[in-house]
Amino acid sequence: MRLVLIVLMLLAIAPAAAQTTTVSQVLQTAVTQVIRPGMLEFKARASGLRIAMNALCSVPSEGTLVIAKGQFRQAALAYGRIEFLRIGPLMEDNRVDRLLFWPDRKGIGLKQVQAILATEDATATSLATLRGKSVAAQGFGALEFVLYGTGAEALLQPEGAFRCAYGRAVAANIAQIAGELAAGWFAPEGIAGHLTAPQADFADYRSENEALEELVGLLSHGIEATRDTRINPFLATAERAARPKEALFWRAGLSMAMIRANVDGMRRLLEQSGIARAVAQKDAGLDNSIDFEFGNAVRALDLVTLPVEQAVADDKQVAALNYLVIVTGSLQALIGEQLSAALGLSVGFSSLDGD
Amino acid sequence: MWQRRAFLKAAGAGFAASLLPQQVLALERNELVFASSVRTAGGGYGAVLLGERGDLIASIALPDRGHDITISREAGRGVVFARQPGTFALVFDPAGREAPVTLTSVEGRHFYGHGVFSPDGRLLYATESDFEAAQGVVGIYDATDGYRRIGEFPTYGTGPHEMLLMPDGVTFVVANGGIETHPDFGRTELNIDTMDPSVVFIDRRDGRLVGQLRLEAGLHQLSIRHMAIDGRGRVWFGCQYKGAPGESPQLVGYATMDGAIELVELPPGTLADLRNYVGSVAASADGGMVAVSSPQGDLLVAIDTEGKRPVLVETLRNGCGLAADGAGFVATSGDGAMIGIAGAERERQSFGFLFDNHVLRVG
Incomplete structure (x- = not known):
């Protein structure tokens, strides 16, 4: 009986325990x-x-x-x-x-x-x-x-x-x-x-919220930068053909590996820090959603096996690259908007990326 | 005054298409006083026209995020400019008689989010980027001919942001933020190490450079972005610092057409709380005060233009928009709040939309 009670108690607290990342x-x-x-x-x-x-x-x-x-x-x-x-x-x-x-x-x-x-x-x-x-x-x-x-x-x-x-x-x-x-x-x-350990009299981080906002901003802006400076510049658009020599490190053949490194670095921060687990119960699914989307990004990257110059001439690999652009947009919204709101950060867009 | 009555006749996409009874009541007792770009509760973008009491008079749907708004009584039109690097500007009739018209930036140019009308309302000027050359230009549009683009002149710098018409009616002042961007790379800043911001005075009749002012050389990473003109015709400006995060240069200063430019000394605590970022600048109705905002630091600071020192510091989470209001200022926030500060008699209000960085006082 006691054992059953303990099991029941554990079951009862388990969902809450998942949200205890401070x-x-x-x-x-x-x-x-x-x-x-x-x-x-x-x-x-x-x-x-x-x-x-x-x-x-x-x-x-x-x-x-x-x-x-x-x-x-x-x-x-x-x-x-x-x-x-x-x-x-x-x-x-x-x-x-x-x-x-x-x-x-x-x-x-x-x-x-x-x-x-x-x-x-x-x-x-x-x-x-x-x-x-x-x-x-x-x-x-x-x-x-x-x-x-x-x-x-x-x-x-x-x-x-x-x-x-x-x-x-x-x-x-x-x-x-x-x-x-x-x-x-x-x-x-x-x-x-x-x-x-932020303190009110620090010039850089005055509160935990500001520090957290910084981390979320790094992820959101990092994804945006990878898309805008490492992927989009060499992809074909409605107005122009592909420009593989606009890809970073095309001479060394490291263009795609660098994008992968960017994605891996950001995913690592998200997963290891548990930032998307420091949310209320109702947003508990966000961590999985973000991780799933990072997984999609990695799968798309894995499909691009040719050097950029050939990849942009291959329909399947172009499709994977275009999909990667969509996934980065989705990740940016998931992190910059949804996660930000779930963490109670100032999602007001005035401060998210100024002008 | 912009009368509400005409809004009831408004036609056109998204333009006060359906008014609730409360909004009709608002129209009954209001005149258009404030205008701001917003983000709607549903995540879309638009602009709102508000009455003196903050009542929503009308809303305008936008295809993407807007930035500043300018209105000319003489032209009978207002314009919402797309946020940089946007490609549209929406011309609307504040009296609601005609449907809005969307302008699209010409090839090789995009908008920077700010602009002004000529005093007679016949010409519209907009800050734009010639992004291949990384040069700022002022695009000129004929308001009497369907806002046809009839020319441009240079801003003598890169990354122009806000532009204002000086009290003489013939001189523009333009803040060249100094930051190069290019549509191929989104909003990525391409020249942080070699930025060269400046304040320029330009004769609007021929585009001639009247004067160009730069801060001292060590401050070349201090991007001059937003401005307001005080009662003595001095141009107060607010900056955003792009250098090392540990540094805290002064962020607020003024320039004159006589060629003076200087930063004012804000106390260290106030300066630190601005977080190296000023999002907007406004002058009070009598020109004796200017206010600056920092949505990064949740801070609003009103400065006495004679004493050149803060007279009021107030916090507003995500506060950025500022406009003259009563003896002081109205401030709006990215969280959807509107408050009065420094002598403005105004209760705090909350809206179901989020204010963008600027609020315009129309009346």
């Missing part, structure tokens, strides 16, 4: 389980990239080139998983643009990188002077061109020494910025403390 837990978990590990992973991958570029320049060979390209991929994707975290350290010191100047509508970065290579501008080969150069010539976009762009075959020849040295300096810059990001997220009295 805002404080969400904030703590977001920082300790998602943001900080993401920053550390990027730091480690960027460090690997720096070392690999050193090795390539010291001993140019097919082997060191393959390793350098592999490390480029690893570092870029690690960044792809955290680049939506546009708060705190990433927003300081022009780091977003210095890591990846994108979109680059006028091809500024390409022109500057080509000019540096053509003139063998020695100031681009040391970290200190490279950092003083245009933001468009010191990040992933520049390094992609060094490794994959026109003339990259020279990397294995003596005449490619300058090109390699420039790439080495860019990799060192990426590694340095990655280190600064990690340091910022672990700094005492830094953003991590403010985000997880």
Whole structure:
């Protein structure tokens, strides 16, 4: 009898227990389980990239080139998983643009990188002077061109020494910025403390609600940015044909992998932090709905197996890409509007995205 | 005054199509006083015309999100501009006699959400973007010829936002926010590292640049967006900071046609509560006060234009829209509230729609 009673009691409290994720837990978990590990992973991958570029320049060979390209991929994707975290350290010191100047509508970065290579501008080969150069010539976009762009075959020849040295300096810059990001997220009295334990006298987060609003905003804006800057620009529209060379990292063949990294990073924050579980009983289904839609995004991405240039000419893969655009819109509404309202945040659209 | 009677004859899509008895009563005792873009309870977009007591006189359906509204008695028309980077502007008859007409931006241009009529109501001007060149332009429309676009002139900067007509009736002041966007990339800001915001004075007769004012070089990431003109003809502006989040530059200042531009010192606590974001600026009826709002910080600040210091700080969740009201201001919010501050005699009201960033006083 007692056992039956206990079972009944457990059954009675089970649904309520599912909703006990507190805002404080969400904030703590977001920082300790998602943001900080993401920053550390990027730091480690960027460090690997720096070392690999050193090795390539010291001993140019097919082997060191393959390793350098592999490390480029690893570092870029690690960044792809955290680049939506546009708060705190990433927003300081022009780091977003210095890591990846994108979109680059006028091809500024390409022109500057080509000019540096053509003139063998020695100031681009040391970290200190490279950092003083245009933001468009010191990040992933520049390094992609060094490794994959026109003339990259020279990397294995003596005449490619300058090109390699420039790439080495860019990799060192990426590694340095990655280190600064990690340091910022672990700094005492830094953003991590403010985000997880807001106080009325903090300039950045005065209440748990503001901190929560920031996380929801990061997800909503992150999805919007992935669609608007990584997918839509290369898809055909009613007015124009597809433009596969508007895809990020098309030279390296990483366009779709970067989109996947973006989606994975945002999904990870949503799932691990439990942000969509910190809602009242009546909104308990929202967590599943959002996760289901993330699943749809991943399934659509899995269907795009060809390089972007061929994918945009393949009906099935174009359909998957178009579906991906729809799914991102749905995710943006689910998170930016429904989740926001379910969490009791100020959904008033004046503040959601200003003007 | 815009008389309510004509609304009863209103025809056209979504234009006060069906009035409830209470709304008819509202029409009986009201004249049009306020206008604002809104988001409706159903998630759609529109504009509302409100009476002195906040009574809903009429609503207008919009195809997408609107932003600011301008009205000319001389033209007998009001215009709702699409929020940037929108491609429509809706011309409506505040007296409800004729159905609204939708303007579409011309190829290579989109609207920025703000505009004004010429004093005689014959021309409509709108801030627009020549997005391929990343240059702002003022589009010119002939109100006497079906709002045909008859030309444009440059704003001498990127990302123009609000524009106002100076009291002299011939000079425009335009806030070039400095931020480049392009329809290919949605609302993504493309040039944060190289932004170059400015306040420009332009002769509306020939588009000639009368003067261009910039804040000091270290403040190039301070986007100048919204403005109001005080009793002495000074142009007060509010900014949005796009630099490092830990920095807190001053956000409110004024510019004059004599070439002066300066930021005023708000106390640190007030400044911090604005959250690096001013969403709208309005001047009081006597021009002795300006008010600024921050929907990010839920804050409204009224500033004495002579003493250049705050005289009132009030909180309003999601508050953004501001307009002169009585001796003070009316403020509207993205949560659907309307309140009076700094001398406005007005009870707090709540509506079933959400106010967009700006509210216009018509009367």
